[in-house]
Amino acid sequence: MNKSAGILLFANNNEKIDYLKQAYFLAKKVKYYLNLPTTVVTDSVKYLKDQYRDADVVFDKIVEVSWSDENYFYKNYRDGTLTKIKLQFKNQLRSKAYDISPYNETLLLDTDIILCNNQYIQCFLQNNNFLIYHNTCDLSLFRKSNEFTYINDIGVKFYWATAVFFRKSKENKIFFNLLQHIQENWNHYRSIFQINQSYFRNDHAFSIAIHIMNGYTEGDFAKSMPGKLYYTTDKDICYDIKDEKITFLLEKEDYLGEYTLAVTNGLSIHVMNKFSLNRCIDMELQNV
Amino acid sequence: MDEKLEKALAFSNYMITLHNQSKIFQEQYAQNSIYYTNGNQFTVTKELISFCDTMIRNDHIALILVDDNNIPVNVEDLKSFFKDILNVYFRATNRYLTEYSQIRKQRTVENLVNL
Numbered sequence: 001m002n003k004s005a006g007i008l009l010f011a012n013n014n015e016k017i018d019y020l021k022q023a024y025f026l027a028k029k030v031k032y033y034l035n036l037p038t039t040v041v042t043d044s045v046k047y048l049k050d051q052y053r054d055a056d057v058v059f060d061k062i063v064e065v066s067w068s069d070e071n072y073f074y075k076n077y078r079d080g081t082l083t084k085i086k087l088q089f090k091n092q093l094r095s096k097a098y099d100i101s102p103y104n105e106t107l108l109l110d111t112d113i114i115l116c117n118n119q120y121i122q123c124f125l126q127n128n129n130f131l132i133y134h135n136t137c138d139l140s141l142f143r144k145s146n147e148f149t150y151i152n153d154i155g156v157k158f159y160w161a162t163a164v165f166f167r168k169s170k171e172n173k174i175f176f177n178l179l180q181h182i183q184e185n186w187n188h189y190r191s192i193f194q195i196n197q198s199y200f201r202n203d204h205a206f207s208i209a210i211h212i213m214n215g216y217t218e219g220d221f222a223k224s225m226p227g228k229l230y231y232t233t234d235k236d237i238c239y240d241i242k243d244e245k246i247t248f249l250l251e252k253e254d255y256l257g258e259y260t261l262a263v264t265n266g267l268s269i270h271v272m273n274k275f276s277l278n279r280c281i282d283m284e285l286q287n288v
Numbered sequence: 289m290d291e292k293l294e295k296a297l298a299f300s301n302y303m304i305t306l307h308n309q310s311k312i313f314q315e316q317y318a319q320n321s322i323y324y325t326n327g328n329q330f331t332v333t334k335e336l337i338s339f340c341d342t343m344i345r346n347d348h349i350a351l352i353l354v355d356d357n358n359i360p361v362n363v364e365d366l367k368s369f370f371k372d373i374l375n376v377y378f379r380a381t382n383r384y385l386t387e388y389s390q391i392r393k394q395r396t397v398e399n400l401v402n403l
Binding site: 141262 | 301304305307308309311312315316318319320322324326327328329356357387397398400401
């Protein structure tokens with residue numbers, strides 16, 4: 001493994017969701033399972049240091065960024081099937097990950113991943129320079145959505161920007177520059193690739209950039225991250241986290257407001273319901 | 289509510305949870321069946337095990353295999369590779385059996401998820 005290897009997290013809080021709490025929790029899990037340093041990129045360094053006295057120990061580096069009012073927008077956040085709220089969404093920095101990352105080998109993760117095994121260490125032990133997930137599994141098994149298979153009806157493959165591994169290389173520099181170009185001209189690319197959502201979404205930008213890097217067809221530029229990405233949506237509720245065991249209430253088919261209990265053991269999970277994730281982290285951090 | 293209907297709904301709830309939990313165990317089994325070596329990823333299947341066994345029986349000491357990412361890999365020490373994938377297979381299947389046996393005995397939703 002390269003000496004300069006680490007994890008990169010972007011954590012920019014909005015009015016209701018404390019992404020830094022998730023980043024802090026994830027960085028501790030990273031240390032435990034992967035024994036790698038974590039860099040966090042945030043617009044709230046003072047809040048982070050006030051809230052977590054050991055922030056300088058938990059994080060290898062803290063990178064401060066600032067936001068102007070124009071460069072974030074609003075999107076719906078759910079807390080289960082019955083609650084929905086519109087909040088700020090500050091996700092436009094991911095395309096700059098290549099320049100921001102202090103590591104030669106970087107694993108870029110969303111803060112809402114609960115790490116429960118050391119599978120991601122395999123990224124650093126293999127030879128491909130760019131890894132990303134296409135294969136995923138929704139824990140609520142009845143939902144069959146094409147949304148996460150293709151970004152549009154013309155068949156451009158959907159890739160998840162949730163977990164991306166990259167090495168500093170000429171090709172990856174070109175890729176991230178292209179990503180920034182797509183972001184800067186989002187309305188154009190959104191229209192060309194027939195994406196209905198008006199707001200910028202990293203998953204779509206990564207998918208388009210990979211499609212272009214592959215010569216506008218399916219190709220070999222991106223290889224798969226180890227294993228599969230398991231996820232629950234924001235219509236599900238993360239109920240409890242105890243070490244590697246996570247309990248969920250999963251949306252029940254055709255019964256709005258009702259849930260099915262489910263437990264995972266040793267699976268890393270991408271939890272999209274940020275409210276319930278933060279409640280669980282609060283409980284878990286209290287128990288430490 | 290009619291008692292018969294209430295019981296049927298409780299049973300239906302139990303069956304949904306059982307089905308979902310079984311599927312999650314299958315997914316955990318699939319994850320545990322992956323063998324990583326020298327930066328390559330192999331899903332350990334009965335086919336892979338049989339193939340390696342056949343090659344060893346035919347006195348091959350090395351073998352070229354294609355991994356999960358369609359990358360050709362020269363396995364230089366086939367016997368050691370075979371031993372490793374067998375270990376992965378036994379660990380994953382034993383864990384799957386243990387977890388599956390536990391939920392099969394449970395008759396309530398709470399017990400299914402061991403709350």
